[in-house]
Amino acid sequence: MGVIGKRVAYYPGCSLEGAARAYDVSTRIVARELGLELDYLEDYNCCGAMESKNVTFMGTMLLNARNMSLARKQGHDVIVAPCNGCSFSLQRAEYFLETDKSVFERVNALLREGGVDPLDKIPHTYHILEWFYHEAGPQKVKEKTKRPLRGLKVANYYGCLYTRPHFYARTYAHAGGQDEDARPRKRDTADDDEHPYYMNALLEAAGATSVNFEPMHTQCCGGPHSLSDEMVSEKFVMMILQTAKRNGADIIATECPLCHASLEMYRHRLMMKGVPDVDVPAAYFTQLLGLAFGYSANDVKLKDNLSDPLPVLKRLGLA
Template identity: 30%
Template sequence: MRVAYYKGCLAALSAKELDSSTKALAPRLGLELVELESVTCCGAGDIHEAEPDYYLHLNARILAYAEATGADTLMTVCNVCTLNLRQANFQLQKDEDLRARVSANLEAVGVPPYSGGVEVKHLLWLIAEGEGYEKLKQAAHKGLKGLRIAPFYGCQILRPSKLLGFEDPDRPWSLEAIIEACGGEAVDYPAKIKCCGFPIIQAREETALGELLQPIEQAMEAGADAMVTPCPLCHLSLDAWQQKLEASTGRAFQMPILHLSQLIGVAAGLEDSELKFKRHVVPVTPVLEKLEA
């Protein structure tokens, strides 16, 4: 399947390990990635809040360049990109007047117009069912030796379900299906669908850490060896801010956090240079040692 690949800001910068593992994994999952080069940030909800009309145009521009590749699917690897692009896409696809105005503006600055022919899908959705899932099972030949993995969905891949709609936002199943296909054991806990606090981690750190505590604490209590998330913002919060959570609560968590593509990558036998675990703040070594034992 040929898809336009939009990696977003984090995979391009602070979460390069997400980009490298996604690219290494894609051919084994039957995905041909056409990387979008001349695109920008989706605005991450911030431009939607600060300059909403600009947000719509920036996302229309990304969608237009995706459409120009000839692919009918724009693949994302971030919850926030997924929601922002899908929201803009619905606004444009279902309102011809709005689309005409935005397309005219795009053309005025030299961008191809957007006709509404692209669907935005997260990598998770492409491999949780159907052909992608069958390919995943073949790719994950090394398995995870029953490793106990806590799925953490985060918010903007589930809610609002009107705009996301892949699965029941209160009882999602896709990460669990993937963990099990890779030979791991999915650990269940209530906060797997809640917020990691990242959007306000700079402006309201204390409130954000209060949110971050729930999933990490519950995953630990459920006996997880590691957590996996489809969102690099959740990853940054869970991994990089975990030390601040340890400092503020006086507790030791040391919970390794994996990107979705890394979890599958481990089961598929990707190289260290593709998985790049050294870029994590919380060491992943205990997980890797368990697998080698």
């Protein structure tokens, strides 16, 4: 443990400063409790998410390189992002900048032109869950827990881009491919690629019980198409929610503001249509950890969750 660094650059992303305020607030609470320091990345820009990359390749490289450059300016080698989309975009840029020299040179030239310091070194990006697991770990969570989440059955939903694809997330060393240099290296701290368990471990350390949620724990929620392709997203979310409910979950723990928003939005729409077994509420895993650390429901902004997990948590005496 302790391989990533206790003090890192924190890239919250657009969503966490707006509708997903609860995730930002609870993340800061958990980091403070676990003795970790988040250095807010000043004046960052959007990572381009899953949308811009379909329109422009070099544009997304530039967007992310600007954020990396800001992190370097603040003296960091490591960026931590709480959003799957943001960490994916940064890691994707990292992959192309490292493996394709022409991309790296072009990006640096363009950064200089845009009035931003060029990259002397490419900082690495980690998802915040990985960082919590490796810098604090379940043991520390157990020590800090004042009000164990006893009796709470959690379905841990990781979403797509936390472990995938291994090229960017570096979840395993790939043997194939013709280009020797393009082969990605596995990161020592990375989660298991098909059966991620870091969130299970942290929440179980806080006293919760994980329900069997495979293979829906990494199933897509509709992601970038949650607004543009409603029928497909609705079906995917229905499958996720029903699997959670039928496996006995009280709550779904999420770790990405986009998955979270998608689950809550379609949960509401499915309930309006009268689809059975979809009424499982969702909460960010940091909110649940915050509750376990003794913070009130108001502190971790549980009211912000549109799926309203408060009744479930109150019934179990946790909020």
